[in-house]
Amino acid sequence: MKKLIWTLSALALTGLCFVACEDDEEECEAGKVWDTVTNTCVVPQQQATDCRTDGCSGAKPYCVEVPNGSWTCSGTEKCDDGLIRDNDGRCVSSVQRLDCEISTDCEDGQACGAENTCVSAAEAAGVYRYVRIDDLSSADRSKDPGADIDAVAIFNPTSGKTGYAGRVVDYKPNADKFIEQIENNKNVAGNPQKILKAPDAFAGSYTNAGLSNDSKCIYRDSNEEFTFVSLGGEGGTITVEMTQPIVNGSRLDILEVGGCKLQNAGNDSDKNAFRETLQIYVSVTEKGESWKQGPKFERSGNKDGANLDKGLLSWTVEGL
Ligand SMILES: [Ca+2]
Ligand SMILES: [Ca+2]
Numbered sequence: 001m002k003k004l005i006w007t008l009s010a011l012a013l014t015g016l017c018f019v020a021c022e023d024d025e026e027e028c029e030a031g032k033v034w035d036t037v038t039n040t041c042v043v044p045q046q047q048a049t050d051c052r053t054d055g056c057s058g059a060k061p062y063c064v065e066v067p068n069g070s071w072t073c074s075g076t077e078k079c080d081d082g083l084i085r086d087n088d089g090r091c092v093s094s095v096q097r098l099d100c101e102i103s104t105d106c107e108d109g110q111a112c113g114a115e116n117t118c119v120s121a122a123e124a125a126g127v128y129r130y131v132r133i134d135d136l137s138s139a140d141r142s143k144d145p146g147a148d149i150d151a152v153a154i155f156n157p158t159s160g161k162t163g164y165a166g167r168v169v170d171y172k173p174n175a176d177k178f179i180e181q182i183e184n185n186k187n188v189a190g191n192p193q194k195i196l197k198a199p200d201a202f203a204g205s206y207t208n209a210g211l212s213n214d215s216k217c218i219y220r221d222s223n224e225e226f227t228f229v230s231l232g233g234e235g236g237t238i239t240v241e242m243t244q245p246i247v248n249g250s251r252l253d254i255l256e257v258g259g260c261k262l263q264n265a266g267n268d269s270d271k272n273a274f275r276e277t278l279q280i281y282v283s284v285t286e287k288g289e290s291w292k293q294g295p296k297f298e299r300s301g302n303k304d305g306a307n308l309d310k311g312l313l314s315w316t317v318e319g320l
Contacts, residue, residue, distance in 0.1 A: 153199070156244055170239040194227060277296070
């Protein structure tokens, strides 16, 4: 049904375009431009290009079709025997090709396997990719009740690869008032998508080496949107699929907006944020069959800034 509505609204937009096409570009909000390939407003870097209309030159003179269905400029007209085309236009061996980050990148019946290639669901069944975070903190009445998760990062020392939460599988916040506010589109931290990708609350202070000592956390981004999602207190939970497999030796970093001085938080700016109590699990399936329990992280710190442990909760995974 959702798809049908989407198709209908896309048709309606296309229809509109016959009379108002010239105005489309002007309708984009500040900082965005009209993308004629996707017919949406995008930030300039994300503007899709299609070499069939834009052409190719220089070191990449050939316009080639790539596996994701788009066309891109490449240095080679055809791939040699044994090599396949990657989405960026390069010819690579099938082992090098990274064709998925999350399972929804793959066709039905397939899932993203241990090498980040699409494999049969049966083959992917033993690969840990899912992280669940349970909120064990006491719910409060603020607009961001309970634990506040900015991001989940994974670092795999063997491959040297870093990944993040790539897809929200489940989000069930606690606290009736908070749920009601989310349902009524109130301005609260109830958007689970804010857990995805690299940290933005801790942008600039988080690296693979950890958090810098003068940890600051950005409460709202430049669009005045929350940089994190709140779980609402004890009973709240969120499950995500990671863009890298979780193996023994992986380091999972949960970034909770705590142990830091709030930035861009209105009257609360420069106040210290507490670290909240959390419990972590990992699983091989999004439904959570065979959850493995990870560590519990305790609430820490007080309002004077004493004993303020950082909001970085690291777990080096073992025993899978
Ligand atoms: Ca909170
Ligand atoms: Ca975030």
